[in-house]
Amino acid sequence: MKRLQKNKWKKNEIFELKDFLILWSTQSISQLGSSITGFALTLWLYEKTGSSLSTAALAICSYAPYVLMSIFAGALTDRFDKKKTMLGCDVFAVMCTLIVFVLFRTDHLMVWHLYILNAVSGLMNTVQQPASEVAMTLIVPEKYYQKTSGLRSLSRSLISIMNPLIATALYSLAGLNGVIAIDVGSFVVAFAALLFWVRIPESKSDKPESVLRLAKEGLLFLNENPMIMTLILFMSGVNLIASAFDAVLPGYVLPNPKGGATVLGVVTSCAGVAMIIGSLLVSVLPKPKDRIKVIYLTMLFSLGAENLLLAFSRAPVMWCIGQIIGWILVPIMSANLDVILRTQIPVELQGRVYACRNTFQFFTIPIGLFLGGFMVDNVCEPFMSVYGEMPILKMLFGVGKGSGAALVMFILGVSGSLICIIIGRKLKKYQYN
Numbered sequence: 001m002k003r004l005q006k007n008k009w010k011k012n013e014i015f016e017l018k019d020f021l022i023l024w025s026t027q028s029i030s031q032l033g034s035s036i037t038g039f040a041l042t043l044w045l046y047e048k049t050g051s052s053l054s055t056a057a058l059a060i061c062s063y064a065p066y067v068l069m070s071i072f073a074g075a076l077t078d079r080f081d082k083k084k085t086m087l088g089c090d091v092f093a094v095m096c097t098l099i100v101f102v103l104f105r106t107d108h109l110m111v112w113h114l115y116i117l118n119a120v121s122g123l124m125n126t127v128q129q130p131a132s133e134v135a136m137t138l139i140v141p142e143k144y145y146q147k148t149s150g151l152r153s154l155s156r157s158l159i160s161i162m163n164p165l166i167a168t169a170l171y172s173l174a175g176l177n178g179v180i181a182i183d184v185g186s187f188v189v190a191f192a193a194l195l196f197w198v199r200i201p202e203s204k205s206d207k208p209e210s211v212l213r214l215a216k217e218g219l220l221f222l223n224e225n226p227m228i229m230t231l232i233l234f235m236s237g238v239n240l241i242a243s244a245f246d247a248v249l250p251g252y253v254l255p256n257p258k259g260g261a262t263v264l265g266v267v268t269s270c271a272g273v274a275m276i277i278g279s280l281l282v283s284v285l286p287k288p289k290d291r292i293k294v295i296y297l298t299m300l301f302s303l304g305a306e307n308l309l310l311a312f313s314r315a316p317v318m319w320c321i322g323q324i325i326g327w328i329l330v331p332i333m334s335a336n337l338d339v340i341l342r343t344q345i346p347v348e349l350q351g352r353v354y355a356c357r358n359t360f361q362f363f364t365i366p367i368g369l370f371l372g373g374f375m376v377d378n379v380c381e382p383f384m385s386v387y388g389e390m391p392i393l394k395m396l397f398g399v400g401k402g403s404g405a406a407l408v409m410f411i412l413g414v415s416g417s418l419i420c421i422i423i424g425r426k427l428k429k430y431q432y433n
Contacts, residue, residue, distance in 0.1 A: 019139040019198050020148060026193035027132070028155035030090070033186025035163035037097060039268075040171045040179040041114060042250065043261055048111060052251035052405070053373030059246070060366040061115045062122035066129075067366060070358035071215045073127040082135045083200045087191065089128035094187045096121045101180045130354045137347050138201045147283060149338040153331035154279035160272025160327075164265035172261075218352030221345070222360075227430045228344060231295065231337065232361045234423045238299050240364035240371075241416035245307060245409065247372030251381075252310070252405035253319065259402070263316050270323035277324075278331035291336040296424040298329035303416030311409035314398055372408065380404035380411075 014021070038058075045055050096117045103109040140148050170178045222229045253259040253267055288294050306326025310319055345353045381404030388399050397406040 013144075016141055017144060017148070019200070020136065020144075022193055023135070023139065023198045024148070024151060024155065026190040028159065030186045030190035031155075032159045032163055032166075033183035034093070034097075035159050036167040036170065037100075037179050037183040039164050039167035039265075040176060041100075043168070043171055044176065045111060045114065046250055046254060051373070052247060052376040053370070053378075054111065055250055056247035056369040056373030058114055058118055059243075060369045061118040062125070063362065063366040063369070065119055065123040066126045067359055067363040069123060069126045070130070070355045070362075071218065071352075072212075073130060073355050081202060082131045082138070083194065083198070085131040086128055086135065087194060089124040089131075090187060090191050090194075092124045093121050093128075094184060096124075097180055097183050097187075101176070104176050104180075126358075129358065130351045133354045134347070134351045135200045137342055137350055139198075142343070145339055145342055149335040150279050150282040150331065153282060153334055154276060157272045157275030157279050157331065160275055161269045162272070164268040168261055168265035215352060215356070217349065218356040221349055221353050222356055225344065227292075228341065228357075229360075230423070230426050230430065231292070231340065232357050234296070234299075234420075234427060235337070235361045236364045237419035237423055238303065238416075239362060240368040241303050241307070241412050241419065243365040243368030244372030244375075244412055247369045248376055248405050248408045248412070251373075251376045252402050252409065255401040257400075258314070258316055263319075267316065267319045267323055270320040271327040274324040274327035275331050278328045282331050282335045285332070288336065291340055292427055292430050294336050295333050296420065296427050298333040300417065300420040300424065302326045302329050302333075303420060304413050307409045307413030307416060311406050311413060312396060372412075375408045375411070376405050380407040383407070 042055050042058060045058055049055070099117060100109065100114070103113055136148070136152075166182075167179060170182065174181075222232070249267070250264060253264040254261065256263075302325070306322045309322035309325065313319060313322065341354075341357070342350075381401065384393065384397065384399075384404040384407060387393060388397070388403050393403075393407075397403045397410070
């Protein structure tokens with residue numbers, strides 16, 4: 001009898017989450033395809049330039065429009081049909097990928113082409129991301145928020161594992177041609193599923209309002225909710241350090257005698273392995289007594305431990321361990337933050353509030369990417385080339401190209417810990433379970 005009841009409950013759960021499961025699984029496939037292309041283009045660009053700042057600029061061009069336009073994009077999201085918005089953005093994004101393919105096949109692909117196309121693609125993501133967040137809220141019953149957040153973290157983790165390995169292998173065997181073919185195929189799957197099999201309830205306002213008015217309402221909501229605003233500012237500090245680390249990692253691993261493209265793929269994949277473990281933990285952990293405390297402590301540990309371990313280690317196995325330590329707690333943080341936002345922000349305001357959140361929380365990402373690449377190319381690598389033979393520096397950070405990147409990681413570890421401690425003190429006065 002208990003088994004029958006359990007099976008019936010499972011069937012009901014699958015029925016209630018049918019739209020979510022279709023949307024989540026197919027969008028994850030599409031995100032994997034896009035991530036493979038992004039990683040392959042990073043390898044192509046580093047081969048062309050040998051510069052950490054040049055490769056970081058690729059990501060900067062994606063995030064700059066995301067930060068600058070998010071407030072207005074969220075207002076548009078609350079005003080227009082979520083499904084049509086997501087479909088339209090998908091079409092524009094795949095067109096950018098096809099343009100890269102044509103330029104590459106005709107031997108006209110240049111670095112500045114990638115920067116422009118990444119900016120356009122980033123602009124589309126600016127509109128699509130808040131629409132996707134609201135769509136998830138609309139198709140998921142509140143009792144499944146933590147579980148579905150865990151599943152989304154799981155898919156992001158799998159993408160983190162698979163995309164560098166697949167991208168490295170495809171890029172070596174088939175070049176950008178094979179990479180882009182996979183990306184376009186994944187788009188077709190996701191587009192067809194969203195168009196034909198996913199129903200998203202409409203939540204737009206009955207009376208149309210100006211975009212500026214809607215954007216102002218999102219800002220006012222954050223101003224009137226200091227707990228949420230403080231969490232967003234805390235995460236902006238976390239993103240500053242994490243994005244700088246992303247810019248530094250290729251310059252640390254690729255020129256290292258024990259590194260290279262394959263090792264970079266493996267090291268990057270370890271972040272995904274860690275996130276899978278963390279996602280599984282999210283699905284079985286009980287509801288915490290204080291979600292805010294969990295968010296603060298997990299990021300304090302992650303930012304400090306990962307950067308410092310990589311700064312002082314010379315073996316790829318230690319780089320992998322550092323990635324696992326740095327990322328295993330991220331899904332736990334993300335799930336708790338997700339629950340707070342979805343339960344505290346009214347669904348009719350979520351598009352505009354999430355968009356304002358994106359601007360404040362993610363504006364530090366392009367800054368971090370620039371600072372990380374700049375510090376490697378123009379500050380720490382030149383510094384280590386002059387003073388790297390000093391016994392203390394040689395012992396801590398090694399010698400040769402890549403030692404400057406190790407020094408940057410040390411700076412990031414210290415800075416990340418300080419940011420968490422300083423902003424975390426303000427979070428202590430809030431409690432949320």
